[in-house]
Amino acid sequence: MSRLNLDDFSDLIERPDSGTRRDAEERRQRLAVPPGVLGRLDELGEWLSAAQGAVPVRPVEQPRVVLFAGDHGVAELGVSGRPAGGAHELVRAVLDGASPVAALARRTGVPVRVVDAGLDCDPELLPADVVRHRVRRGSGRIDVEDALTPEEAEQAVRLGMAIADEEADSGTDLIVLGDLSVGGTTPASTLIAALCGTDASVVTGRGGAGIDDLAWMRKCAAIRDALRRARPVLGDQLELLAAVGGADLAATTGFLLQSAVRRMPVILDGVVSAACALVAQRAAFRAPDWWLAGHASGEPAQAKALDRMALDPLLDHGVTVGEGTGALLALPLVRAAAAFAADLPETRLPEENAPEAREPGEKLPEEHLPEQRPAED
Numbered sequence: 001m002s003r004l005n006l007d008d009f010s011d012l013i014e015r016p017d018s019g020t021r022r023d024a025e026e027r028r029q030r031l032a033v034p035p036g037v038l039g040r041l042d043e044l045g046e047w048l049s050a051a052q053g054a055v056p057v058r059p060v061e062q063p064r065v066v067l068f069a070g071d072h073g074v075a076e077l078g079v080s081g082r083p084a085g086g087a088h089e090l091v092r093a094v095l096d097g098a099s100p101v102a103a104l105a106r107r108t109g110v111p112v113r114v115v116d117a118g119l120d121c122d123p124e125l126l127p128a129d130v131v132r133h134r135v136r137r138g139s140g141r142i143d144v145e146d147a148l149t150p151e152e153a154e155q156a157v158r159l160g161m162a163i164a165d166e167e168a169d170s171g172t173d174l175i176v177l178g179d180l181s182v183g184g185t186t187p188a189s190t191l192i193a194a195l196c197g198t199d200a201s202v203v204t205g206r207g208g209a210g211i212d213d214l215a216w217m218r219k220c221a222a223i224r225d226a227l228r229r230a231r232p233v234l235g236d237q238l239e240l241l242a243a244v245g246g247a248d249l250a251a252t253t254g255f256l257l258q259s260a261v262r263r264m265p266v267i268l269d270g271v272v273s274a275a276c277a278l279v280a281q282r283a284a285f286r287a288p289d290w291w292l293a294g295h296a297s298g299e300p301a302q303a304k305a306l307d308r309m310a311l312d313p314l315l316d317h318g319v320t321v322g323e324g325t326g327a328l329l330a331l332p333l334v335r336a337a338a339a340f341a342a343d344l345p346e347t348r349l350p351e352e353n354a355p356e357a358r359e360p361g362e363k364l365p366e367e368h369l370p371e372q373r374p375a376e377d
Contacts, residue, residue, distance in 0.1 A: 004154045006237045006257065006283035013260045013284045016050035024049035024341065027056065032347040033340075040314070044292075044334055045341030051265045051290065052173075056342040060335050063110050063174040064167060065101065065324050066255070067094065068160070069130075070118035070248030073141035074226075075183030079219035081210050082182045085138065088121035090180040091130065094323065101178065101323040110328065114180065115163055117156055118247030133159050139246035142187055143225035146243050153242035153250050160254025168262035175259060176294070176331055178269040178324020181248055186219055188275035189301040190226040190244045194234060195278050196304050200224040203301035205271070210320070237283050245279075252276040257283065260290040267334070269327035270297035270320075274305040281309055292334070294327030295319055 024046040028035060035042065049057040069091050075084035082090075091114055093099040097106060105112045116131045120138030123131040135156045139147040148156065167175065189203040196203075200223040204216060211219065226244045233239040241250040253276040259266050260280075268277055268291055280287050288309045295315040296303065306313065314330040 004157060004238060006157070006253075006280075009257045009261065009280075009284040009287070013257070013286045013290075015286050015289045016047070016263075017053045018050065020053050020055055021046050021050035023055045024057065027346070028341065030346045031344045033344055038340055041333065041337040041340055044337035047292075048265065048334065048338055049341060051263065053263075057338045058173075059338050059342065060174050060331075062171050063176060063331060064172045065105055065110055065112040065176040065178065065328060066163065066167065067101070067112065067114045067178045067180050067324055068248040068252045068255070069114055069116050069180040070184065070246050071120035071138040072147070072181060072183030072187060072246050073138055073145075074143060074186045074222050076141060077143070077218050077222055078215055079186050079211070079222055080183045080207055081215075084182060085120040087180055087182045088119050088125055090182070090323065091116070091119065091126060094180065095127070095130070099323055100321050101325045101328055104325060104328050108328070108331065110176065110331065115159070115251065117159060117251040133163075135159060135247040135251070139187075139248075142190060142229070142244045142246075143222045146229075147187060147246045148242045148250065150239065150242050152247065153238050153245070156247045156250035157238065157241070157254035160251035160256070161258040163251070164255045164258035164262060164264065168259070168264050172264065174331075174334065175264060175266040176269070176324055176327045177252070177255070177266050177273050178322065178327055179248060179252065179272040180323055181246075181272065184246065184248065184272045185299065185301075186222055187226070187244055187246050187249060188272045189299070190223050190230055191240065191249070191275040192271070192278055192301040192305045193223060193227055194230040194240065194244070195282060196308055198304065200227060203304060205299035205301060206320075207299075237279050241279065248272075249276050253279045256280045256291070257287060260284065260287040263290070265290050265292070267292045267294045267327040267330055268311070269294055269324045270322050271299040271302040271305070272322075273327075274302045278305045278308060292330070294330035297322070297326060
């Protein structure tokens with residue numbers, strides 16, 4: 001297997017069709033509802049139309065939630081509100097329909113796919129179709145060691161690419177992307193700090209489960225130490241993912257890049273998917289044109305990453321649970337934008353009321369002349 005070079009994606013990824021977007025914008029000007037009154041939904045409809053290459057836009061009929069799962073060794077330091085090695089419990093809750101994303105997906109009729117990239121549990125605890133892709137059992141403690149070997153990092157990225165191909169080939173027309181991890185916000189924040197050239201304290205948040213001040217200080221220290229290990233390998237995205245990422249983050253990065261290659265739009269969730277998107281953008285600058293930011297998670301690192309990619313969150317409801325929940329909450333907005341763009345009627349000036357064409361200098365007929373009023377005394 002030849003070594004994967006993420007920079008090659010720069011030549012493979014094209015932007016959504018600009019001509020189609022112009023056609024969608026022109027069609028919007030002809031709709032009976034005045035431009036601007038639908039707010040950002042106009043922009044969403046035009047973006048989706050360009051991504052599909054279709055005017056009018058087609059409805060989003062086969063969306064899917066894809067969640068990459070993994071455990072992170074750095075959680076042993078007490079940087080998470082959940083116990084280290086406990087991500088498999090999050091996976092089980094999703095599979096049993098007992099998590100927020102599962103409940104919402106069930107109500108909206110959106111299927112959920114969970115991919116074990118690096119859970120730290122016995123494979124027998126979960127279904128075979130979930131664990132069969134696992135790259136390794138847990139990722140290394142990034143403050144003192146690499147998260148992955150170079151070979152494992154490449155395997156994880158290729159895993160994400162393969163999952164994207166499977167989804168595109170099956171007819172999935174939009175992805176809601178999320179993660180199921182314990183300790184995952186620490187490597188995610190490290191990646192964002194490294195790529196944005198900022199300090200640990202600027203990107204360190206409380207995580208989806210929430211942590212107290214002491215745990216926040218431990219997390220900040222872990223990110224600081226991991227940054228020392230990340231900066232020497234900033235020139236190679238694959239090495240960066242191996243040093244301070246993790247199997248689930250590397251797989252998510254590969255998934256995002258290949259989804260853009262396959263022209264499959266993606267709604268990002270929280271700080272983990274934002275970090276992977278930032279790595280992917282470093283490899284292929286056109287890739288963010290295929291993504292939407294579903295919501296603001298409250299994590300400072302996510303806000304910094306989205307700002308760097310010029311992605312404006314669709315929602316800001318204070319949802320911090322993760323697991324793709326915030327991104328899935330944004331899906332109805334995207335569907336509504338598609339419905340408005342496709343189903344609202346067009347309106348034109350009736351031909352019988354349109355002024356007749358005339359030669360230059362020709363006088364208007366009397367019925368079209370303005371009424372003459374007598375001059376005032």
